[in-house]
Amino acid sequence: MRVKTTRRKGTGTVCRAQSAEAEVLHPAQPPLAEEQAEPVLAPSLSPSDTAVLPPDHGGGTHQFTGFVHRQPPLEKGERRVLGHTLSARVAANYECLQKRSKLAFITPISKQAAFTPAILDQIAKAVDECISSHMPAQVSREASFRQWLDALPADLPVGNSVEVFRIPPDDPRQGLAASGGLGLRATRPLAVGTILGPYRGHVLFQSEFNQRKRDPSPQWEQGVFAFREQMESFGADISVADDISPHCKALAKVENLTISAFMYGNETCLINDPRRSPLQNPCEKVAARAVNVELQPVLIGSWPFLFAVVSRAVRAGQELLLDYGQAYWQLLLEVIGDRKAADVDLAKQEARILAQQPQQLSQLSGSTTGVETQASLQDAVPSCSGHASACGMVGPAGEGGGATSSPAIRRELEPGCPSAGQEASPAAQLMEQHSISAVADEPSPQLPGPRQEHVALGPNASTPLRPGVPRGVLAGNPRDQARPIGEKGAIAKKSSRHQPLHSQPRR
Numbered sequence: 001m002r003v004k005t006t007r008r009k010g011t012g013t014v015c016r017a018q019s020a021e022a023e024v025l026h027p028a029q030p031p032l033a034e035e036q037a038e039p040v041l042a043p044s045l046s047p048s049d050t051a052v053l054p055p056d057h058g059g060g061t062h063q064f065t066g067f068v069h070r071q072p073p074l075e076k077g078e079r080r081v082l083g084h085t086l087s088a089r090v091a092a093n094y095e096c097l098q099k100r101s102k103l104a105f106i107t108p109i110s111k112q113a114a115f116t117p118a119i120l121d122q123i124a125k126a127v128d129e130c131i132s133s134h135m136p137a138q139v140s141r142e143a144s145f146r147q148w149l150d151a152l153p154a155d156l157p158v159g160n161s162v163e164v165f166r167i168p169p170d171d172p173r174q175g176l177a178a179s180g181g182l183g184l185r186a187t188r189p190l191a192v193g194t195i196l197g198p199y200r201g202h203v204l205f206q207s208e209f210n211q212r213k214r215d216p217s218p219q220w221e222q223g224v225f226a227f228r229e230q231m232e233s234f235g236a237d238i239s240v241a242d243d244i245s246p247h248c249k250a251l252a253k254v255e256n257l258t259i260s261a262f263m264y265g266n267e268t269c270l271i272n273d274p275r276r277s278p279l280q281n282p283c284e285k286v287a288a289r290a291v292n293v294e295l296q297p298v299l300i301g302s303w304p305f306l307f308a309v310v311s312r313a314v315r316a317g318q319e320l321l322l323d324y325g326q327a328y329w330q331l332l333l334e335v336i337g338d339r340k341a342a343d344v345d346l347a348k349q350e351a352r353i354l355a356q357q358p359q360q361l362s363q364l365s366g367s368t369t370g371v372e373t374q375a376s377l378q379d380a381v382p383s384c385s386g387h388a389s390a391c392g393m394v395g396p397a398g399e400g401g402g403a404t405s406s407p408a409i410r411r412e413l414e415p416g417c418p419s420a421g422q423e424a425s426p427a428a429q430l431m432e433q434h435s436i437s438a439v440a441d442e443p444s445p446q447l448p449g450p451r452q453e454h455v456a457l458g459p460n461a462s463t464p465l466r467p468g469v470p471r472g473v474l475a476g477n478p479r480d481q482a483r484p485i486g487e488k489g490a491i492a493k494k495s496s497r498h499q500p501l502h503s504q505p506r507r
């Protein structure tokens with residue numbers, strides 16, 4: 001969701017005093033009788049009959065989901081702020097920007113009339129109150145803005161005004177219930193401006209995100225394409241308009257940021273899209289009244305954080321719904337197409353190998369069953385030795401599953417692997433003797449090659465789940481510098497082999 005900001009001076013901003021004085025709100029907050037926002041409430045899930053509890057992130061395949069109780073541990077250099085786990089590179093930029101920040105503000109970035117200035121003010125105040133109520137006791141209200149920033153809590157809870165539920169089988173949205181989908185609903189009436197919580201996730205530069213989605217953890221057993229699908233499905237771009245503020249020029253020049261809730265998410269990552277059949281018709285439009293939540297970027301100091309905020313009054317029991325945007329669904333369709341093509345390709349290869357050489361393969365593996373033969377074949381497929389992780393390969397059979405034997409996947413994922421000119425491994429030589437490599441190396445016309453992806457939406461496009469963002473100089477490395485963002489109101493997607501498609505992934 002790349003959102004053009006039309007921030008009005010003096011609105012939607014909470015100014016925190018730099019001095020030892022108490023915080024100053026300005027402008028004065030007008031009372032909003034009907035649309036009184038509430039700060040995020042204490043954590044807990046309502047134990048209703050259909051409520052679903054999140055899995056722990058603690059090993060086993062169940063960790064591979066969006067909504068997790070415990071997030072993965074921090075990697076070296078990473079930092080967790082307000083539910084946003086910043087990669088080491090992002091964290092370095094964050095620290096640098098915040099250190100130099102002259103902005104002692106909490107500023108929701110206004111976008112496309114989603115919220116009135118009064119509601120933006122209210123959001124700013126609610127964020128401030130929510131953060132303050134989760135600050136360590138030693139950071140008083142009189143702390144300087146810098147101290148306050150340094151002490152921002154690692155996470156903020158989602159209150160018990162929402163609960164997770166399983167989508168019922170009679171839900172009119174095609175495929176949502178069948179995929180075992182979860183959703184989020186209100187447990188009581190929610191007013192416009194209510195903050196549901198941070199959109200918790202892993203914040204990466206776009207280039208890091210592209211690398212990460214090709215590099216699943218060794219425990220992931222469903223192939224690289226399925227991993228990518230999940231990463232995209234829970235991804236959102238953190239979008240800040242270039243002219244967000246004269247104080248934030250540096251930020252506007254940072255490379256695009258993506259946040260993925262996959263394996264990191266809280267309840268907010270379960271907010272569904274209201275479209276009926278977006279996977280059949282990704283261009284399906286959404287009636288504004290069907291949407292009741294926005295992913296709202298809020299600048300805290302000089303850094304944008306994403307919060308899920310109620311944008312239309314919600315009744316108790318009503319599902320919370322977010323317009324993912326057409327670009328999301330177009331990209332998701334593309335990703336699903338890639339995954340299916342890889343599956344088909346793999347199945348074909350395995351069938352052909354088994355049909356052609358069952359006897360020899362049995363002898364080769366010393367086994368007599370087809371299953372064992374497949375397993376030993378996967379063992380024999382040359383791997384990117386020493387590059388397993390960087391190449392996105394999932395290792396030997398038993399760890400990575402059959403998907404790694406797909407040449408298409410290897411083509412896409414093995415930039416660091418031995419090239420054709422290099423000496424083949426003993427296993428590869430053995431395979432060659434048995435006519436296996438010819439099959440494995442056959443090009444697959446259905447499969448896409450590596451692609452460069454970039455999705456950005458202009459201010460007039462409907463909001464995709466993936467917000468777009470900043471570009472820039474702060475990334476330091478020229479390779480990380482901004483890529484062009486599309487024309488206003490347009491979708492810009494670069495693909496070396498594909499026509500521009502739009503948006504996003506799914507589970």
Ligand SMILES: C[S@@+](CC[C@H](N)C(=O)[O-])C[C@H]1O[C@@H](n2cnc3c(N)ncnc32)[C@H](O)[C@@H]1O
Nearest residue numbers: 173176181182233269270272273275505506507
């Ligand atoms: C961010 S997740 C939302 C939570 C998801 N339902 C779950 O159970 O994890 C986004 C995914 O939910 C599914 N989804 C959301 N809205 C949908 C809709 N209107 N129709 C079909 N699938 C939908 C898609 O699989 C999509 O990629």
